Amino acid sequence: MTLDSRLPDLLRSALVSKNDPAFLDLLSESLPGRPGDLTRKNVLSSLRVYLRWAEGEGRAVLNAGPADAQAYLTHLLIKHDGAPSSVHNHLTRVRTLYRVLMNAGAHPGPNPYLGLKLPTNRPEEHRDFYAPAEVERLLFHAGEEGRALVALGAYGGLTGPETVRLRWEDFGPETGRLTVATRDLALDPLTHAALRTYGRTQGVGDLFGGTGRLFSFINDHQLRAALYALCRTANVNYRGWRALRNHAGLRLLRLTGDPQQVADALGLGTLKATEPWLKVGLTKS
Structure with missing residues (x-):
């Protein structure tokens, strides 16, 4: 049995044992950026945050659906006080995670993070106003x-x-x-x-x-x-x-x-x- 065919089971095992580093290491070759560069560091940081949230909320990472994605969007909106750039960055990286998981056969699809209604990324230094x-x-x-x-x-x-x-x-x-x-x-x-x-x-x-x-x-x-x-x-x-x-x-x-x-x-x-x-x-x- 090849590593590719075993990957979904290995990922599931890492999540069950709450071994987030192992989970991310198994996906490392498919994540954006190169080991050690800023892009990879930012991606891993966002994914660690997401995995901790999912674990704390009892959410099934490998079976996440639209309701889970909406719940995480709500969490980010509150955590980052509605700051559009922070919310967009985190969700873009989590959306990439699910694209990688789908390609590996570890998530049934569709990507739950596609189609979310995100806050507008406005100019004026991202200063938003309630009318x-x-x-x-x-x-x-x-x-x-x-x-x-x-x-x-x-x-x-x-x-x-x-x-x-x-x-x-x-x-x-x-x-x-x-x-x-x-x-x-x-x-x-x-x-x-x-x-x-x-x-x-x-x-x-x-x-x-x-x-x-x-x-x-x-x-x-x-x-x-x-x-x-x-x-x-x-x-x-x-x-x-x-x-x-x-x-x-x-x-x-x-x-x-x-x-x-x-x-x-x-x-x-x-x-x-x-x-x-x-x-x-x-x-x-």
Whole structure:
């Protein structure tokens, strides 16, 4: 029996024993790039990530179907905050893996990673935006906590980690001010109202305020997962948390016409970071 004829069984055995290096070594001659070069290193890195995900999720690599591919796309969208280039790169490499597996007779086909609806790989340094109508839909479909989250991103311009770290001590219910890192923000009426309403569901009133973490999220990944779920409920294309922040930057730039004010409000270290918003300010609505 030749190695080629035994390859599907050898691959299956490597997966069963959770020996990812052996699995990838068996396919090495068919993978893009040459041993040790950057292309091969990037391919192997992406495939290791995929194999760890599949193992953790209990997904059958050699029998993967469209539902498995969609689940991995969802995982990447959340993990990479909707960044198109990262998602495209990872999925291109996994799609190549299944082409190799099909050619080796180790996957029945068709390639489950063909035909996925991927995020648009936009210009302007890949800065994507939620349109005002999309933000309105998110706010409409959200509960009290979700409205506070969306408002903090789309109007307050907070980053994901900043939002996760917020404490009730940072919020002044009566003054409408919020302390974020070294910034003292005057909240817009919508965000102020959303936080007050959410606070009341948490037993936080206007007179004495509250203590402890503002949200229950432990990390940025959980925050993005909550936003992804809300986007599905509101029928809004998920573009990541950063797209909420980009909406805030563009909105403030249009309101003030002052890049420095935008940079100060969003905690940007340089005006260069506002350039993508300046480029699209006249065309995005």
